[in-house]
Amino acid sequence: MxxxxxxxxxxxxxxxxxxxxxxxxxxxxxxxxxxxxxxxxxxxxxxxxxxxxxxxxxxxxxxxxxxxxxxxxxxxxxxxxxxxxEKDVWKIARQVAKERRRREIAPVIEILEELKTVETNTPEAKEFQKVITEISKVVGFADNTMNAVIKAEENWLMGQFLKVFR
Amino acid sequence: MxxxxxxxxxxxxxxxxxxxxxxxxxxxxxxxxxxxxxxxxxxxxxxxxxxxxxxxxxxxxxxxxxxxxxxxxxxxxxxxxxxxxEKDVWKIARQVAKERRRREIAPVIEILEELKTVETNTPEAKEFQKVITEISKVVGFADNTMNAVIKAEENWLMGQFLKVFR
DNA sequence: AACAATTTTCATTTTTTATTGAAAACTCAG
DNA sequence: CTGAGTTTTCAATAAAAAATGAAAATTGTT
Missing domain, CATH: 1.10.10.10 (Winged helix-like DNA-binding domain superfamily/Winged helix DNA-binding domain)
Known part of the structure; x- marks a missing residue:
């Protein structure tokens, strides 16, 4: 080639x-x-x-x-x-994580918090709240992960993951 | 509401x-x-x-x-x-990670490997190879991370990240 | 201030993607 | 095998997203 x-x-x-x-x-x-x-x-x-x-x-x-x-x-x-x-690919990843967090994750967290306040008298509403709560947890996890990427130095982040995958 | x-x-x-x-x-x-x-x-x-x-x-x-x-x-x-x-949101996340890895990450890794073999006689080609190599590293990191999510039990994954963020 | 170089904007057009709806295919009970 | 109920397909249409290009705005020079 x-x-x-x-x-x-x-x-x-x-x-x-x-x-x-x-x-x-x-x-x-x-x-x-x-x-x-x-x-x-x-x-x-x-x-x-x-x-x-x-x-x-x-x-x-x-x-x-x-x-x-x-x-x-x-x-x-x-x-x-x-x-x-920007040629530093880790910096690019951090930048993209930062923007997407701000533009996408943050609004979702806000909506989910709002939806948690719904009354739960019917079985349908109970199911609803259960699902919303679960989603909140996973979104929170995603949010934390992106935060880690945003704040991380390349070596720190790599190190943490190498530990995980050792 | x-x-x-x-x-x-x-x-x-x-x-x-x-x-x-x-x-x-x-x-x-x-x-x-x-x-x-x-x-x-x-x-x-x-x-x-x-x-x-x-x-x-x-x-x-x-x-x-x-x-x-x-x-x-x-x-x-x-x-x-x-x-x-599927109501288990962690299972959903694993499923999505699995599919996207297969459909998107895997082909990209293949292309990058191919591009690494280009001749590097000009400065432009040198720069190119440097960038491709860097991207490979980050894509590899993303691939590993998705793999962890795919293979992880909810508690194990949560545990690992709590360690990271403690 | 006048002008030429350059960038920005945005109404229009093109391209891409998603949706419709009706025909065809399928499924199964009688 | 027949036919009613149901699902699937797909050419046609609609909707959404991206690209164009020319006019307007901006910028810097003389």
Missing amino acids: TFDEAKNRFIQSWGTLATQWGINRTMAQIHALLMISPEPLDTDVIMESLQISRGNANMNLRDLLDWGLIYKHLKMGERKEFFFA | TFDEAKNRFIQSWGTLATQWGINRTMAQIHALLMISPEPLDTDVIMESLQISRGNANMNLRDLLDWGLIYKHLKMGERKEFFFA
């Missing part, structure tokens, strides 16, 4: 994987492209590489900035903006 | 959450409905409750069966099929 083939394969695969996780294909592809580029790239290069429009490129670059997965780089004497990706 | 309000809120929220994770809304709603139902339900009841077509109901029920999240129940003297959900 040549380098260019490998590169394309990676960008393509990353995009496909992302869609399975509710992330849009282009955003993942831009991220992949920047991850494997040793140099910051400008919007035109990205558009050309991935064959996408300016608007599309711009919006997804903005989203990646919001997620803290890429950064701007200004070259002196140039007016264009250049972008480069 | 009345019980019916709570029920609807739950089904609705579960559906919304699911879409953020790349799972379709209806599938999650059917699952939620069955989770909180003390009795197995037939297709007509599900169609009525969620206001969906027979084809839609049938397809998503089949998918849920494939995922091992619901089961069939045949009532004696009845020709209709009834469905009930």
